[in-house]
Amino acid sequence: MHNTDTPPMSPGIDDELDEEDMVYVGDVDEVIDALENEEPMEDEDPEVDDSITVFDRHQKSVFCGSLTRDGKLAATGGEDDMAYVWDTTSGEMIHECTGHKDSIIFAEFNKDDTYLATGDMSGLIQVWKMSDKSVVWDFEIGDAAWLRWHKQANVLFAGSVAGEIYMWKIPTGECKIFQGNGQKTETAVVCADGQRLIAGYEDGAIRVMDLKEGTIHTTILPNIAHSAPTTDLDCQFDSKLIVSAATDGKTVLSTVATGKVVGVLQHLQENKQASTEEGTSQESKTDDWIEAVAFCKDPELHFVATGTLSGEIFIWDVSKQVVRHKITQEGGVSKLVWKGTSPILFSAGLDGVLRCYDARTAQLLQSFSGHRQDILDIFISGDGSKILTTSDDSTARIFDISAY
Known part of the structure; x- marks a missing residue:
């Protein structure tokens, strides 16, 4: 009697079977079809990874790095409430920054790499002395x-959701506070002259702070430049x-000096609303905006780059607007960074691809693959040899950009 629990014998390698003599019963043909469809996958190339180092210690999205x-x-911080310092050649962890209890949104070395500041969304800030990895100052x-x-200078700034902006001397912790107006401060940049800080707010206001005097130097009121939360800003060289x-x-x-609006380079939603009225599909037309802006630091090239969530990058001639x-x-753009004072622009893609462009010609010089999800932050080393990327895929990667 046939034992129904015994699996059918597989054809031996030495048995030659004529396909016409084979009899398919029930769902056997579907199984064989499925197996046949899977065979080509074995021959597919593995996904390309152009990175020279991968750091995979984080357990969730990696938000920031330097x-x-x-x-x-490298220093990276993420949604897992952890920040790490690691070797960019081997990927080996050098130091674990403990003590945070919320997602890390900042992990960056100071001007001469003697300190590392880490900050989380709950407002806990720690400054680590790199020589002995000790916490020399912290604040909430x-x-x-x-x-x-x-x-x-060894000066650290922080913007609060409540609207205040703090300025500390490190490591003494001597503090100045720029009072807010109840509006969240969304982003900020320190001017190249080191004398002023520019901040953008939730209501669209922009303020220029005099760092020496500790006062508000200039205010661009809501609805003058913007009427909605600031996404990014930058100051010319x-x-x-x-x-x-x-x-x-x-x-x-x-202008930094007076706050006068000298030009509106683009108004994406106004332009797309006009296109909609002319018969263009309205879907996803009115929710696009510029996510990243960056001035070129080459004094001979008056360029500014802007990038949208839908994947458009514009290279503007500032003098002619x-x-x-x-x-x-x-992929959409999450961040734009120029390499030093060169015309080489790097774009962090929401498709996980890092792209390198020559802004003079708009030529794509290289695409760097490796990430499986959105790139959230990019940072170029001071010597221009490496670029760090952080991603939603829980990894940080190092790419060699010395050729550019």
């Missing part, structure tokens, strides 16, 4: 929106112009 000037060490400000190091973007779809140029190039990439 590199030392020589590119030898309540819910935090952003942190920044001064570019020429000579500290004369501000470029700002907001969720109202506008990209605006204004006209578009020189428009680039369309497959």
Whole structure:
């Protein structure tokens, strides 16, 4: 009697079977079809990874990161409430920054790599002395929106969800506070001259702070430049112009000295509303905005780059306020960074791809693959040899960009 619990014998390798003689019963043919369909997958190439180092210690999204000037060490922070310092060549962890109890939104070395500041969304800030990995200063400000190091001094800034902006000397902790108006401070940048800080707010206001005097130098009121939360802003290399973007779809140029609006480079939602009225599909037309802005630091090239969530990058001639190039990439843009004072622009893609462009020609020089989800932050080492990327895929990666 046949034992129904015994699996059918597989054909031996030496048995030659004529396909016409084979009899298919029930669902056997479907199983064989499925197996046949799977065979080509074995021959497919593995996914491309152009990175030279992968750091996979984080358990959730990696929100932020930075590199030392020589590119030898990286610091990253993430949604897992952890920040790490690690070797960019081996990926080996050097130090674990403990003590945070919320997502890390800032992990960055100071001007000479002697300190590392880490900050989380709950407002806990810690400054670590790199020589012995000890905490030399810490503070809590309540819910935090952003942190920044001064570019020429051991001074740390933080913006709160409540609207205040703090400025501390490190490691003494001597503090100045710029009072808010009840509106969340969304982002900020320190001017190249080191004398002023520019902040953008939830209501669209922009304020310029005099750091020496500890006062508000200039205010651009809501509805003058923007009428919605600021997404990004930057200051020109000579500290004369501000470029700002907001969720109202506008990209605006204004002056640092007086706050005068000198031009609206683009108004995406207004333009798309007009297109809709002319018969273009309305779907996803009115929710696009500039997510990232960045002035080129080359004094000979008066460029500013802007990038949208839908994947459009615009290279503007600031002096003429006209578009020189428009680039369309497959993934949306989360961040734009120029390499030093060169015309080389790096774009962090929401499709997990890092792209490198020559802004003079709009030529795509290289695409760097490796991430499986959105790239959230990018940082170029001071010597220009490496770029750090952090991602929703729980990894941080190092790419060699010395060729550019």
